[in-house]
Amino acid sequence: MTRRMIVDLILKNANVITMDTNNKRASAVATKWGKIFAVGKDSQIAPLAGSGTRIVDLGGKTVLPGFIDTHNHLSFYGYLVSSVDCRAVSGVERINDVTDRLRAQADKTPPGEWVMGWGYAHYHLKDNRPITREDLDRASVKHPILLIQVSGHAGVANSKALEVFGFAGETPDPPGGVIRRDPATNRPNGILEESALLNQLQAVFFQHFMAWPLEKRVHMIETAISHYNRRGITALHEAYVVPQALHLYQEMERLGRLNLRIYTMNIDYAAPALLDAGITFGYGTDMVRVGPIKMFMDGGMSNRTAAVSQPYRNSNETGIFLSTREDTFAKFERFHAAGYQIAIHAQGDAAIGAVLDAFENVLGRTSKNPLRHRIEHCGNITEKQIQRAADMNLLVSSQPMFLSHLGDGFLDAFGPERGHRLYPYRSFINHGIRLAGASDSPVAPADPLLGIRDAVMRLTGSGAEIGPEERLSVSEAVQLYTSEAAYFSFDENRAGTIEPGKYADFVVLDRDITAIPPREIADADIKMTIVGGRVVYEK
Structure with a gap:
């Protein structure tokens, strides 16, 4: 007698957009052992259920293959997300808004410790001029402050940070980088570009990162991944991996605490x-x-x-x-x-x-x-x-x-x-x-x-x-x-794509983004993210 295969998870009553070469659609999908077992009509998939099968009635919601982000700085995002958000989308309109936020963080930080900000772009500010050392000095002169420009390829340091970096009037530009200067005095004006910023930022990041206990590092990455899962991301290409980060990701997988796939x-x-x-x-x-x-x-x-x-x-x-x-x-x-x-x-x-x-x-x-x-x-x-x-x-x-x-x-x-x-x-x-x-x-x-x-x-x-x-x-x-x-x-x-034998990685949306005005696509609500047949986010 042939034994009936019992699957782990069934998504039914859905609009499954497979993204296969024929752009086939279905209403149900079943998973087993972390892989897609079957795709088809509700009536075709229903017999695969057993007493241990989780069955989710999606009420017509849309299922797409899990999103893959092919260039993402996971560890750096995890580090910066706990820093001061200076993006325009967070409500920053003027330079004073930036310095006020950095000052508030400095007031909570012991003197001498770093205050980090990120996401600033001068062309989004009503002042429409670059922030300089003197602006950041208004936030604090007792803390080294480093503000990362939105591109990640430039930033601004206050006087204390420039002192820590050893950047002074006579300091030459590093290869592949520029230390911007006040033309009247030749002193660094705080604006650092490319290697002048990145070499220092890397040193600060790893100074913190390696000093933290393993649990704090794992929690940092877990928090970042949870943000990504909420946006339907099931896999990413981590675009700046060093041996310490690779080891951390492997350790998180061993601990069962890695909720997306990482291609280093x-x-x-x-x-x-x-x-x-x-x-x-x-x-x-x-x-x-x-x-x-x-x-x-x-x-x-x-x-x-x-x-x-x-x-x-x-x-x-x-x-x-x-x-x-x-x-x-x-x-x-x-x-x-x-x-x-x-x-x-x-x-x-x-x-x-x-x-x-x-x-x-x-x-x-x-x-x-x-x-x-x-x-x-x-x-x-x-x-x-x-x-x-x-x-x-x-x-x-x-x-x-x-x-x-x-x-x-x-x-x-x-x-x-x-x-x-x-x-x-x-x-x-x-x-x-x-x-x-x-x-x-x-x-x-x-x-x-x-x-x-x-x-x-x-x-x-x-x-x-x-x-x-x-x-x-x-x-x-x-x-x-x-x-x-x-x-x-x-x-x-x-x-x-959503085809039998592939990873059971899905994102569930509240609407079919192929059937709405394009301007509304970003407003679609992620209802569920599934990695390897396991629900890692559910709303």
């Missing part, structure tokens, strides 16, 4: 340890897997440190290269030969050109790109560069929500003509380039619905259009965070 993007300066230990690309489990080597070629566009071929608007500056051509070529050759995927940050067209040269050096002018090397962000790419990338089958991981979150800063930096050519998503797809969606959180909110909306609408925060001819359809935009995103981590046979 291992920062290049720590990568030799992986290679020397013989750890191969893709090593790991269903929950934590070693992914690409992450590199940086330039900075950010809204703060004008991306390396561009033409000066920024009303400026003679063309951004900052964070790596030399020779160093980039050498690293590409080593990592490619070792069988590792390469993921490199490149925003400005000058940086993208150098990156394409480096990829061509290891792939040739045309390639099937078997390791699926990828460019991260790829905002200011030219038409000729798009064709070069397509010829090498390079992948692009990009952030549609930058358009609403940072778009006004982009238009300010590039002007309207150049600004409308940024993030040319339709052109990527028309050229056959695989494109995936991401947030770059904490730079932008880790909210795939926001990214889907912005890939379709292409509006800035103020309502200005950015390249309307580059809009995607809603279905294409959803693919950026599901089926296309899965391809970037070699998971197309494990995730990204």
